[in-house]
Amino acid sequence: MDKKIEWFRLVVHIGAWGTLLVLILVNFFNPNSVNPILTFEHHTGTAALIFLILSLAGTPVGSILEWKDFAKRKKALGVYGFMFAAVHVLAFLWLDYGFQFKFIFNVVKNTVYIWFGLAAFIMALALAITSFKKMKQLMKKNWKRLHRLAYVIAPLAVIHFFLIVKANILTLQGNVIEPLIYGSIVLILLLVRIPPIKRGLINLRTAIQSRTRRPNPV
Numbered sequence: 001m002d003k004k005i006e007w008f009r010l011v012v013h014i015g016a017w018g019t020l021l022v023l024i025l026v027n028f029f030n031p032n033s034v035n036p037i038l039t040f041e042h043h044t045g046t047a048a049l050i051f052l053i054l055s056l057a058g059t060p061v062g063s064i065l066e067w068k069d070f071a072k073r074k075k076a077l078g079v080y081g082f083m084f085a086a087v088h089v090l091a092f093l094w095l096d097y098g099f100q101f102k103f104i105f106n107v108v109k110n111t112v113y114i115w116f117g118l119a120a121f122i123m124a125l126a127l128a129i130t131s132f133k134k135m136k137q138l139m140k141k142n143w144k145r146l147h148r149l150a151y152v153i154a155p156l157a158v159i160h161f162f163l164i165v166k167a168n169i170l171t172l173q174g175n176v177i178e179p180l181i182y183g184s185i186v187l188i189l190l191l192v193r194i195p196p197i198k199r200g201l202i203n204l205r206t207a208i209q210s211r212t213r214r215p216n217p218v
């Protein structure tokens, strides 16, 4: 058993469940919480986005930085991203609207930012339920095709965020900084997959490694 891999795996699982526990405690068991439902909705949305971004980082971090343990956990990170998105949607349906589907349908129909969130959520759901080994074997080539949606989910979630804070990137109006940071990270993670950029970064890493490596004692 490789102990290093097991440690990183532990960090991912404890990190995700620990975050969920902290978000529940901070929002619902805190007497100073002013609007616990809305802040819980915001916090779980942010956590979903962060885990989806970490999952998207798996492949480039594995190939460019050679951090293979991280790359191995990209599936778990993506599933946790979906878990936080599901809690986020549940908070919206249950805590915010008490499952009153007539109202919910009207809100969803008339709110553009929800369309983007919903699209991201449905795609994340499709990836989560097909994330098992058995499904991969059953779906064969279609599994890879379907899992290309991973490149679309995080950008859709970032647009959802931009629309919520009514941010305007050109005039920097609204609370633009936070979605801009997430958007830039997503853009970088997509750009570093382009083969010439990826090759350039791998060459840079090997050049730095060979310069900093100590010569072997004779």
Ligand code: HEM
Binding pocket: 041, 042, 043, 044, 045, 046, 048, 049, 052, 085, 088, 089, 092, 114, 117, 118, 119, 120, 121, 124, 157, 160, 161, 164
């Ligand atoms: C993968 C799917 C999704 C992700 C990653 C996501 C992420 C986010 C993020 C980052 C925020 C802003 C948090 C902040 O302001 O700090 C947010 C807010 C919100 N999201 Fe989502 N979301 C998703 C899907 C959905 C869906 C499907 C719905 C509704 C059906 C939804 C409803 C909301 C609402 C109501 C807010 C708060 C808006 C407000 O401040 O008025 N989200 N979400």
